[in-house]
Amino acid sequence: MNPAFRKFYKPLLGLLAAALLAGVFQVQGRLNLERQNMGLTKLQPLENAPPLLAFTTVALGGFRGLIANALWIRASELQQNDKFFEMVQLADWITKLQPHMTQVWMNEAWNMAYNISVKFPSFEDRWRWVRRGIELLRDEALKYNPDEAFIYRDLGWIYQHKIGANMDDGQLYYKRRLIQEMQSVLGGNGIADYQSLLTPSTPEQTNRVQLLKQVYKLDPVSMKAVDDKYGPLDWRLPEAHAIYWASLGLQKSKQTNQIVLRRMIYQCMQASFIRGALVADRASGGFVMGPNLAIVPHANDSYEEMIKIDAENRDNIESAHKHFLEYLPYFFYTYNRRTLAQHWLDVLRERYPGAAPPKQSIEEYSLRYVQELAGDLDRDKITMILGGLIESSYLALINDEDDRAVNFDRLAQKLWDTYEKSVRTAKSEARIGLDPLKTLKLTVLNRLLDPKGGISPRAAAILRTKLGLSASAVTSPFANSTTNIVQLSATNAPAATNAPPAPKGK
Numbered sequence: 207m208n209p210a211f212r213k214f215y216k217p218l219l220g221l222l223a224a225a226l227l228a229g230v231f232q233v234q235g236r237l238n239l240e241r242q243n244m245g246l247t248k249l250q251p252l253e254n255a256p257p258l259l260a261f262t263t264v265a266l267g268g269f270r271g272l273i274a275n276a277l278w279i280r281a282s283e284l285q286q287n288d289k290f291f292e293m294v295q296l297a298d299w300i301t302k303l304q305p306h307m308t309q310v311w312m313n314e315a316w317n318m319a320y321n322i323s324v325k326f327p328s329f330e331d332r333w334r335w336v337r338r339g340i341e342l343l344r345d346e347a348l349k350y351n352p353d354e355a356f357i358y359r360d361l362g363w364i365y366q367h368k369i370g371a372n373m374d375d376g377q378l379y380y381k382r383r384l385i386q387e388m389q390s391v392l393g394g395n396g397i398a399d400y401q402s403l404l405t406p407s408t409p410e411q412t413n414r415v416q417l418l419k420q421v422y423k424l425d426p427v428s429m430k431a432v433d434d435k436y437g438p439l440d441w442r443l444p445e446a447h448a449i450y451w452a453s454l455g456l457q458k459s460k461q462t463n464q465i466v467l468r469r470m471i472y473q474c475m476q477a478s479f480i481r482g483a484l485v486a487d488r489a490s491g492g493f494v495m496g497p498n499l500a501i502v503p504h505a506n507d508s509y510e511e512m513i514k515i516d517a518e519n520r521d522n523i524e525s526a527h528k529h530f531l532e533y534l535p536y537f538f539y540t541y542n543r544r545t546l547a548q549h550w551l552d553v554l555r556e557r558y559p560g561a562a563p564p565k566q567s568i569e570e571y572s573l574r575y576v577q578e579l580a581g582d583l584d585r586d587k588i589t590m591i592l593g594g595l596i597e598s599s600y601l602a603l604i605n606d607e608d609d610r611a612v613n614f615d616r617l618a619q620k621l622w623d624t625y626e627k628s629v630r631t632a633k634s635e636a637r638i639g640l641d642p643l644k645t646l647k648l649t650v651l652n653r654l655l656d657p658k659g660g661i662s663p664r665a666a667a668i669l670r671t672k673l674g675l676s677a678s679a680v681t682s683p684f685a686n687s688t689t690n691i692v693q694l695s696a697t698n699a700p701a702a703t704n705a706p707p708a709p710k711g712k
Contacts, residue, residue, distance in 0.1 A: 277296050277299055277300050277303070278300055278310070280296055281293050281296040281297055281300065281313075284296065288321075290317045290321045290322045290325070291322065293314075293317060294314065294317065294318070294322070297310055297313065297314035297317075298314070301314070301346070301347075305350040305351075306350060306351060308347070308351050308354045308356060308357055311342065311343060311346070311347035311351070311357060312343075312347075312356060312357065312360045314339075314342060315339040315340075315342045315343045315347070315360060315361075315364070316339070316360070317339075318335045318336070318338045318339035318342065319335065319336045319338075319339030319340070319364050319368050320339075320368065322335045323335035323336050323339075323374075323376075324374070329375075329376040329379035329380075330379075332374070332376045332379075332380075333376065333379060333380055333383050336364065336368055336369070336380060339364055340361065340364055340365075343357055343360055343361040343364075344361055344423050344451075345423065348361075348423075352458055353458055353459050353460055354459060354460075354463075355455050355459035355460060355463035355464055355466060355467055356463060356466065357455075358451050358452060358454065358455025358458075358459060358467060359452070359455065359466045359467055359470060361451045362447070362448035362449075362450075362451040362452045362455075362467075362470050362474075363448070363470070365444040365445070365447040365448040365451070366444060366445065366448040366470060366473070366474055366477075368380070369381060369384060369444040370443075370444035370445055370448065370474075370477065380444075381443075381444065381495075384442065384443070384444060384447075385442040385443075385484070385493075387422075388441050388442040389442060391414055391417050391418055391422070392414070392441055392442075395440075396440040396441050396442035396443070396484065397438060397440065397441070398426070398429055398430070398433065398441055400426060400429070400430045400433075402414075403415055403418070403426035403429070403430075404426050404427065404430070424450065428450070428453070428454055429441070429450065431453070432449060432450050432453050435453075435504065436449055436453070436471070436475060436501065436504045436508070437500075437501060437504070438498075438500055438501070439478065439482070439498075439501070440482060440483050440484060440498065442484060443478070443481075443482060443483075443484070443495065445474040445475075445477050445478045445481075445482060446478070446482075448470060448474045449470075449471055449474045449475070449478070452467040452468075452470040452471045452474070453467075453471065455467045456468070465515070465516055468511070468512055468515060468516070469512065469516070471508055472505075472508040472509055472511070472512045472523075475501065475504060475505040475508045476505055476526075476530060478498050478501055478505070479497060479498055479499075479501055479502055479505045480497055481495035481496065481497065481498075482495075482497065482498030482501060483495070483496050483497065483498040484496070485605075497537070497541075499538075499541070499543070499546075502534065502546075502550075505530070506527075506530070506531070506553075509523065509526070509527040509530060510527075513527065527557075528554075528557075528558050528561060531550060531553060531554040531557060531558065531561070532554060532561060532562075532575070533575075534547075534550035534551075534553075534554070535547045535548070535550050535551040535554065535562075535568060535571055535572065535575075536571070536572045536575040536576070538550060539568055539569070539571075539572045539613060540572070540598075540610055540613045540614060540617070541607075541609070541610050541613075542609035542610055542612070542613055544568060547568045547572075548568050551568055551571055569616075569620070572617060573617060573620045573621060573624065576591055576595070576617055576621055577621065577624070585625075585639075585640065588621065588625050588640065589640065589641075589646070591621065592618050592621060592622060592640075592643075592646055593646065593649075593650055595614050595615075595617050595618040595621070596614070596615075596618055596646060596647050596650045597650050597654065598614045599611045599612075599614035599615045599618065600650065600651065600654055600669060602614060603668075603669060603672045603673075604661075604665050604668050604669050604672070618643065618646075619643065622640060622643045622646075625640060626639065626640060651673075654666070654669065655669070655670075
């Protein structure tokens with residue numbers, strides 16, 4: 207190298223570096239803006255971050271991505287080896303290094319709620335990890351990723367599936383804990399009093415609002431909007447919370463991924479219709495989950511909305527919608543809501559022509575629905591369905607649903623008559639004929655009143671009172687009487703006063 211050039215070599219490199227840095231400075235702002243608009247960066251400045259997280263993201267700069275990748279590889283190895291407890295700590299470090307990496311939040315919450323929780327035999331310990339998974343997504347992940355649809359989806363899924371479904375042995379315990387927590391905030395019936403939540407006027411109401419917002423991250427304004435569109439919802443039940451977070455995600459998340467949230471809403475609406483209300487269970491003295499009749503129109507609307515939006519899965523959604531509508535007339539008929547039963551039968555015919563004969567009455571439709579459940583009039587299946595209808599009738603009596611008991615009894619009688627008429631020949635009746643309906647009722651009643659394997663003594667006492675049986679009458683309550691549930695309920699329920707006379711000879 208020329209000695210003269212060597213003398214200026216390093217100063218020239220310094221000037222070149224300075225010029226390049228100046229050029230980068232001029233275009234860096236524009237490049238950052240383009241990266242952000244195109245979604246190519248996950249290194250946006252954090253707001254309201256704790257000191258340790260703020261220091262880590264600033265001090266490490268671009269190197270935090272490399273470190274997070276190394277930790278992610280190690281965490282994946284631990285997951286493959288079922289070392290979930292060790293993975294929790296690594297995942298916590300990764301979220302501190304890369305708080306915008308949504309997959310880490312989702313994996314960590316899943317491991318807590320599903321993989322780690324089932325390692326414990328105690329339901330209390332399991333619930334602690336399930337709740338921690340909820341808190342991780344709700345309190346931390348959404349803080350740094352408020353527009354990520356999949357975080358809202360995973361948060362709602364824990365409510366919908368882990369707590370709401372019956373896949374975990376501890377699901378009843380989880381439901382009870384959620385019920386207790388929500389009752390302590392909203393009151394005993396789980397229905398939100400929005401007047402006191404939106405405009406609290408007492409210290410107690412103010413404390414409830416603060417608890418909702420600070421602990422459960424539930425905004426009364428958003429709750430009311432969800433209730434107005436999908437409710438009324440019982441906020442003690444997990445489906446209400448799944449619908450809430452899915453709805454909030456629809457407002458705040460990116461449009462491209464919102465289909466997963468809409469699916470969650472219509473799935474939870476269907477589940478809420480079937481088990482979306484807590485009702486008193488006189489047999490056990492506690493509560494059971496029952497149908498929420500008031501949300502049926504909203505549930506139907508959610509199906510229609512998904513059919514319009516999700517063109518790719520339209521056939522599957524329409525099939526589910528059709529089955530939903532087919533069940534409604536039978537369901538409302540058994541609850542003695544004949545006007546609503548007829549309404550939804552008309553909706554079914556209009557929406558899916560051919561699903562029900564045009565001149566079929568609601569009674570005939572309900573009987574056909576039961577027959578389809580039983581199959582092709584198979585004797586064993588019919589006997590099983592009859593036993594279910596009779597038992598449902600008795601259980602409805604126990605819970606003071608006399609009208610419903612009447613309708614179950616009527617369906618059992620019509621199904622028995624229809625089957626017997628179809629096999630009424632000398633040879634076939636002896637071979638595949640049913641036992642007398644009175645005998646079938648007696649069999650079910652004896653099983654329910656069995657002190658060893660039947661219903662509780664309290665429920666048995668209620669049923670005996672409803673049927674007018676003495677404490678000792680077990681084996682032959684109908685021996686000297688033609689009394690049936692229709693007659694019995696007609697004396698107790700105004701809506702059943704036009705019940706037909708008791709059948710004879712059956």
